[in-house]
Amino acid sequence: MRLRARRPLPPAPPAPGDVLAETRGLHVRLGTREALKGVDLTVRAGEVLALVGPNGAGKSTLLSALAADVPATEGVVRVHGRPAADWPAPDLALRRAVLPQSAALSFPFTVEEVVRMGRAPHAASPATTPADDDRAVAEAMAATEVTGFATRPFSALSGGERARVVLARALAQHAPLLLLDEPTAALDLRHQELVLRLCRSRAHASDAVVVVVHDPGLAAAYAHRVALLCAGRVAAVGRPTEVFSERLLSEVYGQPVEVLPHPRTGALLVHPLREP
Incomplete structure (x- = not known):
């Protein structure tokens, strides 16, 4: 079985x-x-x-x-x-959600894709719906003021912009x-x-x-x-x-x-x- x-x-x-x-x-x-x-x-x-x-x-x-x-x-x-x-x-x-001192990503993820990574822990939870994920991502991006470059590659951002995106990822985790x-x-x-x-x-x-x-x-x-x-x-x-x-x-x-x-x-x- x-x-x-x-x-x-x-x-x-x-x-x-x-x-x-x-x-x-x-x-x-x-x-x-x-x-x-x-x-x-x-x-x-x-x-x-x-x-x-x-x-x-x-x-x-x-x-x-x-x-x-x-x-x-x-x-x-x-x-x-x-x-x-x-x-x-x-x-x-x-x-618990963690924001490290630095975050390096090897693949050309967009800003929104990076923030959405924060929702990964909820993927197996029966208490979470796709609408919950979308709402959490949108709210975290708005709170950190990164919505305006959601489709830009993370690697193309300045250091300060990257820091805000990684913070949005941690906020979206809702821990x-x-x-x-x-x-x-x-x-x-x-x-x-x-x-x-x-x-x-x-x-x-x-x-x-x-x-x-x-x-x-x-x-x-x-x-x-x-x-x-x-x-x-x-x-x-x-x-x-x-x-x-x-x-x-x-x-x-x-x-x-x-x-x-x-x-x-x-x-x-x-x-x-x-x-x-």
Whole structure:
């Protein structure tokens, strides 16, 4: 008798405050280097959690561990209450979407075809119709402002345009846990703001967004919480006003930093102190 493959079901929509991912005592070794050292972190539905810190602090490694793309050397990573490594790949893909630092495609896919790849995890789900796929793709392309070049080859786009297309692919996946590695790195000022507003919008809809951001000022403006990493450890975690002190940032970055409230909005402005 031929067995029919199990069809994965998408998770129930999370409620604000639900724990969608967590690490406990997480160590990750990459070759001979210990990239993460005893990291404890909790990610809850309804929040944007920014990972900030200097180059080599472990931000991207932590994001990859949450995505179950990098195995833990010690400790545990849980996604939706279950060890990340225990999830079958089709089920995990319905629970978390990942935007890597860079995305290379070898074939001449159009922009719309790349975004539609985000719907692949739903292909075997009995809860999804072709109309659902079309709607998700159209909404993701509109949100990232790439609809206007839907038929252009992905390879013909600028770096910033490609970054927005790959973000649209992750958004179209409709996973409640969104893991974004430097989504603003190649973007101009307006599109940086657009992407981070999208993060806030997803959190408002009770999803959880973990985003690696190099600019502490952007993290302060848009994240509900920040985790400041240094040398593979979490130096501090909490609201931006709790974490972003001049003393701590200056120590972690090895650069004198000034932190001031915006005169109109009150949001924190973080910038390096420069020699006169």
